[in-house]
Amino acid sequence: MNDQLVVNAIRVLSAEAVQQANSGHPGMPMGAAAMGYALWAKAMKHNPKDPKWPDRDRFVLSSGHGSMLMYSLLHFFGYGLPMDEIKRFRQFGSLTPGHPEYGHTVGVETTTGPLGQGIANAVGMALAESYLAAHFNRENFPVVDHYTYCILGDGCMMEGISHEACSLAGTLKLNKLIALYDDNEISIEGDTDIAFREDVPARFRAYGWNVIDVNNGNCYKEVAAALALAKDSDKPSLIVCHTAIGYGSPKEGKASSHGEPLGVDNLAASKKALGWPCEENFVIPDEVYETTRPVIEAGEKAQARWEALFKEYAKAYPELAKEWAEWHSEKLPVDLLNDESFWSFSGKAATRAASGEVLNRLAEKLPNLIGGSADLAPSNKSNMKGRGDFSAENRTGANLHFGVREHAMAAMTNGMALHGGLRPYCATFFVFSDYMKNAMRMSSIMNLTVPYILTHDSIGVGEDGPTHQPIEHLAGLRAIPGMIVFRPADSKETAAGWYAALTEKHPVALVLTRQDLPLYEHSGKEALKGGYILSDSQKATPDLLLMASGSEVEQCMQAQALLREKGVDARVISMPSFELFDRQSEEYKESVMPKAVRARLAVEAASSFGWHKYVGLDGATVTLDHFGASAPAKELFTRFGFTGENVCAQALKLLGK
Numbered sequence: 330m331n332d333q334l335v336v337n338a339i340r341v342l343s344a345e346a347v348q349q350a351n352s353g354h355p356g357m358p359m360g361a362a363a364m365g366y367a368l369w370a371k372a373m374k375h376n377p378k379d380p381k382w383p384d385r386d387r388f389v390l391s392s393g394h395g396s397m398l399m400y401s402l403l404h405f406f407g408y409g410l411p412m413d414e415i416k417r418f419r420q421f422g423s424l425t426p427g428h429p430e431y432g433h434t435v436g437v438e439t440t441t442g443p444l445g446q447g448i449a450n451a452v453g454m455a456l457a458e459s460y461l462a463a464h465f466n467r468e469n470f471p472v473v474d475h476y477t478y479c480i481l482g483d484g485c486m487m488e489g490i491s492h493e494a495c496s497l498a499g500t501l502k503l504n505k506l507i508a509l510y511d512d513n514e515i516s517i518e519g520d521t522d523i524a525f526r527e528d529v530p531a532r533f534r535a536y537g538w539n540v541i542d543v544n545n546g547n548c549y550k551e552v553a554a555a556l557a558l559a560k561d562s563d564k565p566s567l568i569v570c571h572t573a574i575g576y577g578s579p580k581e582g583k584a585s586s587h588g589e590p591l592g593v594d595n596l597a598a599s600k601k602a603l604g605w606p607c608e609e610n611f612v613i614p615d616e617v618y619e620t621t622r623p624v625i626e627a628g629e630k631a632q633a634r635w636e637a638l639f640k641e642y643a644k645a646y647p648e649l650a651k652e653w654a655e656w657h658s659e660k661l662p663v664d665l666l667n668d669e670s671f672w673s674f675s676g677k678a679a680t681r682a683a684s685g686e687v688l689n690r691l692a693e694k695l696p697n698l699i700g701g702s703a704d705l706a707p708s709n710k711s712n713m714k715g716r717g718d719f720s721a722e723n724r725t726g727a728n729l730h731f732g733v734r735e736h737a738m739a740a741m742t743n744g745m746a747l748h749g750g751l752r753p754y755c756a757t758f759f760v761f762s763d764y765m766k767n768a769m770r771m772s773s774i775m776n777l778t779v780p781y782i783l784t785h786d787s788i789g790v791g792e793d794g795p796t797h798q799p800i801e802h803l804a805g806l807r808a809i810p811g812m813i814v815f816r817p818a819d820s821k822e823t824a825a826g827w828y829a830a831l832t833e834k835h836p837v838a839l840v841l842t843r844q845d846l847p848l849y850e851h852s853g854k855e856a857l858k859g860g861y862i863l864s865d866s867q868k869a870t871p872d873l874l875l876m877a878s879g880s881e882v883e884q885c886m887q888a889q890a891l892l893r894e895k896g897v898d899a900r901v902i903s904m905p906s907f908e909l910f911d912r913q914s915e916e917y918k919e920s921v922m923p924k925a926v927r928a929r930l931a932v933e934a935a936s937s938f939g940w941h942k943y944v945g946l947d948g949a950t951v952t953l954d955h956f957g958a959s960a961p962a963k964e965l966f967t968r969f970g971f972t973g974e975n976v977c978a979q980a981l982k983l984l985g986k
Contacts, residue, residue: 331620335405336366336549337603338617340577342404343397344599345610346418346425348590353419353427356574356586357395359599360547361480361511364570365398367552368478368509369406370621372560376628377407380436383657383749384475384635387438387454391447391481392511393428394588398480399437400425405617407625408436412611431747431775439747440775443767445488448508449737451479452494453744453753455506455565456719456729460699461656461750463724465649470642472635472653475505476560482511483521486529490768493737498565499537500732502721506565507556512546513574519584530569539566546570577603656697656750659778663694665828672853674820680841680879681784683820685710687827688754688782692716692727695831699745700754701729702782703738703761709784711756735761739768739781746777752831756782759840760790760799762806772836773811780830784841786816787934788969789880791843794959803878804938806838813908816840817856818863818882819848822905825856829909842880844962849886852903859909860921864889864901871900873980874922876943877932878904881951885932887973892980899980900926907939930980934971949983951976 339362347353358365369375373386390399397418403410410424417423424434428442438454441447455477462473485491498506510529514521530540539562541555552570559566575586578599591599600607606614643650655662665671671690674683692698692713699719706712706728717726731738738755745753762769762783772779788798806814813835815826823841830837855861864886866872873892875885882903889899902921904910910918922929922943929948931940937952944950951970958965966972970979 331616332366332370332549334614335370335617335620336362337577337605338405338613339365339398339401340603341600341605342401342415342611342613344578344591344596346397346400346415348593348596349416349610350419351590353397353590354394354588355397355578355591356515356580357392357482357511358398358401359578359586360513360572360574360576361392361395361398362576363547363549364480364509364511364552364572365402367549367556369402370624371549371553372556373478374475374628374631376632377409377436377625378629379632380408382632382635384473386475387451387477387748389439389447389451389454389477389479390429390441391445391451391479391485393441393447396425396427396429399429403434403436405621407621410434410436416611439744440771443771444484445490446740446768446771448479448481448485448491449494449740449768450744450747451477451506451508452498452503452737453741454748455498455503456501456741457745457748457751458505459503459724460719465653467642467646470638470645472639472642477506479506479508480511481508483514483516483525486510487525490736490740493734494741495533495538496536497732497734497737499533500721501719502537502563503565504563507559507568508566509552509568509570511572512569513572515574515582515584515587517584517587530567533567537564539564541566541568543568543570546572547576652696661695661831666854672821672824674848677845677847678820679843679845680817680820680823681710681843683823684782684827684839684841686820687824689714691827691831695752697750698752698754699727699729700742700756701731702756703731703735704733705757708758709756709782711754711782731755735764736768739765740771742779743768743772743775743777746779747775754780754782754830756784758785758797759783759802760785760797762802762838766805769806769812769836769838770809773809776811776834777836778831778834779836780827781836781838782841783838785843786840786879787842788953788957788965789842789844789934789962791962791965792959795956798957799935800953800956801936801938803840803933803935807907807939811835813837813906814840815906816879817905818879818903819846819852821848821853822856822903825854826905829857829906840879844880846880847883856903856905857909858913858917859906859911860902860904862900862921863903866898866900868898870923871926872897872928873899873984874902874926874929875899875932875976875980876902876904876929879933881932881934881971884971884973884976888976888980891973891977895981897980897984897986904943928983930976930983932971932976934966934969949979951979
């Protein structure tokens with residue numbers, strides 16, 4: 330009976346915390362408590378004493394609004410989350426924020442809350458496990474052998490990202506992925522029947538999943554039996570748990586239990602219905618902790634066995650053990666900054682082509698580089714030569730084919746980065762970053778080192794027209810805190826962008842051209858400062874500052890020469906990254922953009938939004954505050970004023986000449 334006592338402890342503690350905060354979601358954790366307990370106590374391999382043990386099972390709460398389920402589990406299973414923090418649920422600075430936050434609360438594997446992100450992260454984690462197992466495991470040495478578990482609800486099932494990610498998981502036969510579906514048939518607006526009548530099990534069978542039905546998802550024994558069965562599958566598994574939201578409360582089965590406290594009287598009634606022995610809030614019987622203690626001890630023993638196995642593995646396969654250490658280190662195993670071959674290029678090239686060249690140089694030096702595109706690898710130049718294609722039949726391939734699934738691709742890449750051991754990247758056309766935005770935002774919230782290859786970056790896309798020509802996208806990504814947007818002007822700057830993408834503890838959006846760009850004599854590592862003097866004025870104090878990113882640097886260089894003929898001495902500043910420039914010292918920024926020079930012109934084939942902090946009230950922009958058009962790229966640049974001649978004319982106008 331003590332097992333059931335722990336299940337009820339999760340229900341009661343969750344409801345008490347929400348009541349104390351007067352904010353939160355009691356219904357989900359009360360309904361999913363049996364699922365959570367069955368998973369953490371009966372199925373999961375985890376060691377609370379070392380939450381970063383590499384071979385632990387991963388748990389993702391995709392239904393992040395039910396965060397008190399996770400916090401209760403972390404508390405009862407010895408992850409060091411004290412009762413005082415439970416009491417501070419949803420309060421400023423607490424370890425129990427409204428939705429689980431990676432890097433903030435020990436034991437939280439990923440930040441969740443936006444529905445569907447978690448299940449897509451879980452697919453990425455399962456893919457990472459599969460790839461690492463194929464690379465490192467040897468006979469009698471299964472050093473990578475763990476599962477990824479995810480609890481998701483009706484809301485996650487409705488979100489398009491779950492369709493994308495789960496379809497791909499089935500295609501790839503990621504059998505170490507087990508999802509528990511909290512099928513309580515309630516959403517915020519009421520019964521899910523008002524908007525969601527599909528046959529979810531049939532959908533998942535069509536994806537290629539193993540589907541197991543648990544008639545009573547509020548019974549931990551039935552859930553535990555299903556979990557044991559799922560582990561024998563050669564496909565990913567969906568365990569459909571029929572549950573009751575707000576289980577045990579007077580609001581059981583009602584939408585009103587979803588996102589608001591039960592109320593004092595209903596909380597008391599819930600405790601009585603559940604046979605809870607403690608009237609006072611936040612008081613837990615000793616038997617609860619006594620019941621979970623053996624699970625904690627079992628986790629410590631499991632890790633000890635793994636460490637002993639790995640010690641023998643290192644003796645038998647010393648080179649693989651060395652690789653393991655390198656793959657799991659945040660530090661690059663090579664000194665790219667001082668490797669001149671990494672920075673060496675010749676001739677004109679589109680930055681997407683330069684990126685492809687850099688990527689393949691990196692693939693030779695970084696064997697744990699893995700990634701791919703949303704069905705655009707030939708255009709994105711995101712394929713690694715000689716590294717094979719990952720599939721259900723080939724777990725060793727490093728090139729991933731995500732299909733036309735941009736949103737899931739980005740979230741899966743986050744999951745791979747969170748898993749550890751790999752350096753993942755993903756790629757698509759820049760305009761389709763719209764589809765990826767929420768996952769990219771999650772990369773930034775979690776400070777993940779994720780390179781996003783975003784090609785076809787402007788009206789240079791040409792004939793495909795305004796639907797495929799990104800205009801507002803640079804401003805949109807630059808507005809995301811923590812996102813580093815890097816739009817290089819040539820091949821050497823592209824190498825700088827990749828260096829940043831691999832070394833920053835932030836996601837980096839590499840925004841790349843379709844059209845060829847010149848190679849500049851003085852470009853290169855200085856681009857890592859975000860903005861630098863590419864071509865200086867002849868006078869100590871220039872008459873004018875010309876600044877641009879990417880392909881429009883070329884027009885500034887042309888305009889500088891034209892202005893010199895007219896007696897105007899301009900400085901050209903390449904600005905590949907606002908974010909990197911803004912973090913430089915005030916002295917450096919003054920050396921590049923002297924405050925005394927008020928005449929400033931920014932040039933970018935995109936929205937003007939954001940440039941005004943550099944050009945000031947007296948400056949101007951040659952930008953694009955309207956959509957593009959379908960025509961050859963060269964004609965579009967001319968018609969919309971992105972020529973050296975027009976930049977020169979606008980500069981003279983700015984100077985009153």
